[in-house]
Amino acid sequence: MGIRSADDDEVRRIMRLAASRLLERLPELTDELVARTRDTDEAYRRMVPTDDHWQSVYEAMETGIGAILLPRPERRDLQQAERTARRRAEQGLPMDSLLRSYRVSAQVMWDGLVGVVTEEEPDSLPVLIRSATKVWNAVDRQAVAAAESYRRREAEMFGRTAERIQALLDALLEDRADAALVRSAAAALDLPELGRYAVVITRLPGRGGHADDGSRPAGLGGVRLLWRMRPDYEVAVALLHDEGVEELTEALRPHVLGCAGISPVVEGLAELAQARRLAELALRTCTGEGPEIARLEDRLPAALVVSQPELAGHLSAAVLRPVLALDPADREVLLGTLEAWLRCEGSAMRAAGQLYCHRNTVFNRIRRIEQLTGRSLARPLDIVELALALDAVRLLPAG
Missing domain, CATH: 1.10.10.2840 (PucR C-terminal helix-turn-helix domain)
Structure with missing residues (x-):
């Protein structure tokens, strides 16, 4: 028992010595880690500004190496890993790239520890080797914390993005869109402000009118569709490109089990509210007897009624x-x-x-x-x- 305690004390001494020396070399270590990461990972080069990358690596290394000098309850390396992961998720960096950076940082830190001990107490290298598992486990814990934090932030952003997309579609379809909102919607939805659009509204008695397997096509031929779900009906904004309402109608037939109304073509996002009203009018001309798709231009007398x-x-x-x-x-x-x-x-x-x-x-x-x-x-x-x-x-x- 006494021998093990003495060994543990010696490991802690060597680790603290090496950590203290590495903190003195922190800018150089940060330069090395940033360079190695950016040289081997295009995602970091494209998505993370160099200054941001350097600063976050510096803080992470300072916290991670400094954790060796602190009692476990005072360690802050996991919180630092979580903060960095949230930031990288917001920047769109792939999680694989983030986790690879932890493997590289473990290599850089371990090489640094070995270098310090080799310079100052080469006879203590065997003692340092006994601590290798602890060093790598510490980095693994940071990587796990980072991955969990990344997933949480990604889920939050996805939920907010989905909500924003639905809100933008609602604004366009409900005549609440001014010029600024149209521009924002075009950018967020990846749609042209000016283009050939139609609106489709589908309905089944007591539920939506789309195919009941839950599938909603995002595209049909050359037509792109963005769906907005409601309790008793569904709305689709169709970007037609070179297609016409006739082609859209035929492409929709296999996917519509109830009734559907299709608006005439409008020439931009700002006119979607008008198209939605006309699609609703077309839908009201359906008799409800079996699958039926009503194009307003084919139902104008009934629409007047x-x-x-x-x-x-x-x-x-x-x-x-x-x-x-x-x-x-x-x-x-x-x-x-x-x-x-x-x-x-x-x-x-x-x-x-x-x-x-x-x-x-x-x-x-x-x-x-x-x-x-x-x-x-x-x-x-x-x-x-x-x-x-x-x-x-x-x-x-x-x-």
Whole structure:
């Protein structure tokens, strides 16, 4: 027991002697470590300014070597490692580069300790060798503390970045974006201020309208998509580049299980709020019967109806009141026939094929609609009134 105590005392003496001498050479050690790190690691050269790197290494070496002279409760090397790691995470330095720097620093420190003892007490080198494990373990503890601190800071920054991105998207989509915010959003989202954009809104009954496997494509062909999730719907800002709304629509079809509305193309980030309103309007023209993607430019009459529900309600009552007063089964037959006839551009033959009946049956039902409403499907103005009234019946809540 006494021999071991004497050995431990001798190790502590040699280590303190070497540490004291290394502190006197601290600027030279710092120069060596910084040079070796920057010569072998491009990330340090690109992401960490030389002055910042030198100062942090100097402080870390001073604290780490000084820790040898202090009782364990007073050591501050782990806190120093944590502070440095947070700083490097903020600078974007890869963690691998940070951890490699600790291996290099261990080599530099150990070489320095060996050099001091070799110069001043070469006979004590075997004693110093017995302390090697403790030296390397101390550096390992610093590296572990640095890695944990780096991960925590990285997670904090990622959360704040994600929140900021969502906040910027919200501001752009909700008409809260002035010129300065548009510039900030363009930089943060890596989007051009001026470019060809469209907004997509998807919805399923009771949930979002996107594919229910949780996947949300970040890009489709030449289109880049940025998604904003809401409790009952999802919004995507689409950077179209050279693509058109038609290509976007076709690319989205496999990913949309419910309904989706797509705005017309707008020419910059400052117009996204308008595009979002138009996409919402397009979405409201969907009937909700199976997967459906509505482009506003294809649904303008229906969009007029849903944007003016009170007026549209008066129109449907004025034009279709006699049809709506029929018993439900008879009413649906006539409304379904009118819908098919309009969809088939006035072709009784095509409408009959969709309705699974004879074309004469279609003619008979059309005549009955004309008699009940006092409108003629041979007059363009009457067709417009009947089509808009039918949209009002299909798209607006009953009553």
